[in-house]
Amino acid sequence: MKLKLFYFPIIVCLILLTTTDILHAQFKVNGTVTDSKSGEPLVGVSIVVKNTTIGVTTDTKGNYDITVPGSQATLTFSYVGYISKEFQVSTQTGTLNVQLKEDVLGLQEVVVTGLATSIKRQNAANSVATVSAKELGGTTVNETIDGALYGKISGAQISANSGAPGGGFTVNLRGVTTINGASQPLYVVDGVIVDNSSNSAGLNAVTAAAAGGSSSNQDNPTNRIADLNPEDIQSIDVLKGASAAAIYGARASNGVVIIKTKRGRIGAPKISFSQSIGFNSISKRLGVRQFTLETALANYAPPPGAGATPDEIAAYQARKSFVESLYNNAEQNGFINYENEMYGQKGLLSNSGLSVSWGTAKTQFFVSGLLKNEDGIIKHTGYEKQSLRANIDHQVSKSIHLSVTSNYIHSTSDRGLTNNDNTGVTFGVSLAATPNFVDLRPNQNGIYPDHPFNTANPLQTRDLMTNQETIDRFIASGKVDINLLQTNSHIVKVIAEGGVDNYTQQNKSVFPRRLQFERISAQPGTSIFNDVTNMNTNLRGVVLHTYNPPSGQFTLVSQAGLSINNADQNTIVSVANNLIGVQTNLDQSASINTQQNRTFQNDRGIFLQEEFNVKDTYILTAGVRGDKSSRNGNVDKFYFYPKASLAVNLSNMKFWNVKDINQLKLRIAFGQSGNFANFGAKYTTLGPSNIGGNGGILIGTTRGTEGIRPEQQTEIETGFDASFFDDRATLEFTLYQKRITDMLLNRELEPSTGYQFETFNGGEMTNRGIEVGLNLNPISSANFNWVSNINFWKNTSKVNKLPVPAFRAGGFGATLAIFQIEQGQSASQIVGIDPVVQGPDTTIVTRKLGDHEPDFQMSFYNTFNIFKNWEVSFIAQWKKGGDNINLSQLLFDLNGTTGDYDDTDFNTTELRAAVAGIQPGDVNGVKRTKLLGVSAAQYVQDASYFKLREVGVYYNLPRTTLNKWFGDNVSAIRFGVSGNNLITISPYQSYDPEVSNFGTQPVAGGVEVLPYPAQRKFFFNVKIDF
């Protein structure tokens, strides 16, 4: 060992010494760099002597001054958001003033590759989606980051789980990539891996949603990426599959979303203040049934059958007169549309943001704050967020650069009580049981009447219950960049990066004794307190070596390093029942139950990557990452994830002379990544089982798998990027195939082992797809500039091998349609019962009725600059195909309250109608109810949509007006109106085609059971820059 140590530096020295550094004469060049359109000086433009590491930046006035070795050279001018330019200079040049053109189509964007490096998009071998700050928040105000991404990432299916305030989104990049594992991508914010869990609030104590056909909690939880302030984001890079994300190793199977926040600038403080005020309203109303006395009696007081006993007849008569009295009361005092009552509120939305960015050449600061207050469309629901951020960049010395980010967030969301239950208490379920002729409003003393047809009065539940989630979160990161060596050809850097993500999530849910459904319970009054504390710490060390030989033949970037991640989470949920009086404290109760659950994860990774760039023409990358984790059965084993890619810029080759094609790049990439086993899969845990006051432990249903391994994904991606017509158009085309093996599957064990299940690795699934992106700048004149971005993407999944029998995943049984994982079928297929003709017989079988995967998706993003000061932009998305399981309509039908119950336009196949006994005169509600138990096809509904996601119209006050009114104090004022989700066109028969009762549970997306309805939002926005 010691001998090796001695030789190692010698070897390194020899390598370094083989470079020849020859010194020649030198000359100076100076000048100013400005924006080609506006003439404004550009601060911080990088000027580099090509093929060397000699460079300077422009100062606050846009001036630069550079000393160039030799007698002639090429200078490269580059600046973020602008197209780089090169100039030949020599001793004769003296002054060189440069105008840079804005990079409207993002041709010169830089995308992430490796853990410490980025690469110009022109040289990238992967299709990495980027979302700029302008795309993210430039059109309208968005509540959360993941909500702001829809329609902006080709290849992604981003879907809101419900319309409840505070977030809750499912992000699937390139299809379903796991069945039982974690399904959401990895989020990295400024180098820190942040937690994105969805923690349940413990509401099952009241809804008992998990007691029925599905054991999922169905609590409609939020997910934690919602906490970040979208206004803080500078850029987002999305690595969609293993070929790009391999360097993130065993966590990267579902893709990686890399978020960078804004930094300070060199110069006087730029203060930006923005205020948005708006309101939201329900996107689509379903309508309520207009009862007549006849239909009211038929539904709520059906006459007894022929053989009725006198008791039964008496009960019927009583019920009949009761319903009659309710109806007559409504005729006199007015019918009530409860959909409007519950969902008709126009919530007030307010967003105030302030950001200050300033600095010197040595230190730059960015400070921002956010105050968000948004009401929901249901009374007493809403979302409040306060966020404070400070980012500091400091050049400690010539070779040491320090970068620190810190962010504190506090948010409160009141989400109401929606989605599925088995007790009749959620808003949607109790609304479904409410006809328009009962009056459930409180009297002048604030007393609510009992619901005559249901266990809960939705107005009372809404007004008296609490379901509040409070988040306190602190995310901080620090990065130290040390230039160990900088010569003309070599740069050696050491980068140490670390961060912390610490939050407390508290869910407080109180259901007072007075509530109707609490009064009839054995233990009236429920108070649930859920406390989750989470701490993630990351540390990463990278050694980066860039080698640019003076011949300029190639560039070699090598990086190696290691990564340490720790995550700890502790969840304590207490449910107190039988509350004392109006008390809500947990100890003010007659019975209290507490559960605790702890999870932890410790990962260690090592990685190595080489990037070999031959004159921007051939770019070859190869790398490998090794990961070990406490989640694996064998914690000491390294699992390796290699990657390799090649990009060939045909347009940079000597033979290229096609005038109209400015760039043509062919690329192919390969990579592997993993997905950890779920926490606990390797443990056989005995659970408590007490008797007679003694504490006992008994085995549970799951046998731990000691040798559990991560799932493995292999992706191959190929395609081309081209830009045309003087960079006025770009085309990106990608084909990919992902193969997932060693999937985490559950296997049923022989019950005589005492266990029921164990997790094992097996099976194989593939996702194949195509992504096409077209960026155009069709019209670019002084008074009208139009930039258009069109994306098309399609993904198909298939389960190739399944070593267990086909199983159901996500849903409530074949009678109501359910997802089924089956060998040879799509991973998102929906099966259900349906009658088929087999020979002379007609039997009811279970067969495929639909698929949640869309046929394809398209997005359209258009920005117009009109008459220099007007800006109009909109984002629209078209999803074609993809089915949901709509059970909301079923629940309305079973209660007889569907809006179209009495219409006759519902059609079904002849076979189904015959088996169900549908008569010609039956109304919609009766037809659909008869089909229950005969066919599940009516619940599998086409959830295609065309949505106008965001629209914004803005006016920028012209410079002359600004100067006239404010002199030099104000540099820009912009105001305008915007809207979210203004138009949704869809054949789907419920509130919104984007919905998921089961939250982010993989495979089970698109099941709907009376969610919090989706809303459209309108904003009036003002932004002032000082």
Next chain:
Amino acid sequence: MKSRIVSDLLQQKILLSFFITLVIVGFSACDILNLKDKVDPNGPSLQALSQNATKDEIANVATGIESGVRVDINLYMVDVGMIGREVYRFLASEPRFTGDLLGKENSVLDNNTFYITRPWRARYAVVRNTNILVESAQNSTELTDNEKNGAYGFAKTIQAYQLLLNLTLTYDNGIRTDVATDNLGPFVNRQTALGNIATLLDDGYSDLNNAGGAFAFPLSDGFAGFDTPATFKTFNRAIAARVAVYDAKYQDALTILNDSFIDPAGDLNTGVYSIFSTASGDQINPIYRNPDAQSGDSWVAHPSYITDLEAGDDRINKVFQRSQTATLDGLGGDYGFYVYKTQTDPYPLIRNEELILIRAESRIQTGDLPGAVSDLNIIRNAHNLPDYSGAQTESALIDEMLKQRRYSLFGEGHRWIDMRRYNRLNQLPIDRTGDNVWQQFPIPAPENA
């Protein structure tokens, strides 16, 4: 100048290469890439228990065994009670109770339905826990040899009892008796299974004889009077006596009974019970329901219980006259099932009354008819009935014995088993045309047998 600059650079490079080396060596020396294999934070892990259990943890495993015996006994009771035409479990949301279990029309007992898979697995879960107890006692350093034997004896006795319950469900389809490791033994037929169970009980008995004066773990009040090795072993023998008569080894049964807690002069209800409570983590009696509950969710006595009851028999207290007839699916009953009168009433594992009846049965089968009559009279008199006055023949006495078993052990899961082992399933009443009386359950499908 050139050479000075070059040597500056050389110096710089040597310095830097040392620095890099230092960094790399430093990292690897720090061992930061090493991970410790941590145990499950949320509960006791099997690994830790098997290798290094503390005395307290062993006590927890034993209590878990006692507690686990109660899991899903309501499903067991529904199974044996419905097929044995003792009780009706009316549950409107579960049509398979009055359908499959009674063989309504064309229905059969499905091998992948909860009525067999759940109670079957619940018993084997306890069996697994008993094997864990044996293994952890073996490897623990905190128990004395006597205490270890006590643990083995307890484990083997309960394991045998749990295997017996599953055998009563699958009968001639057999059970697995060797499930100690994840490498499961094969299914064995009923004869072999009974033999294995008997051997297991005998092994447990000899362990208990070397177990000293006390167990290393507490037992609940359900074991009051049976919570030391000396008293617990009488419970072991009681179960063994039941196994012996199931195996038609009547002479053996008589011998075994002598070592059990049989007491003809004592309280018929002396015995070992599963107890229940509303305390945290505990369980209430899952068979309890209000006997007058609405039809849609009720336990109802089979009408034949009342019609065949002798006048004056105080075992009429085990049923409750309902205010309204309970009806479901073409069946009906006027009397609610009332053996368990509150949600915390205990459930017997085996009682003195059964032991006396076993003795009566064994005496009949070994020719001691007068002895049998005297035992039957103990039972009859205890329930307000006069002495037996029927024929003193073997067949008449068997009829009487079976009748007394029917009423004495009503609601404890014996009727179907007794009628089956005497080949009298065809004597059980058929309530609806097309109903069947099943002989046994199929082996649960997940067993892949």
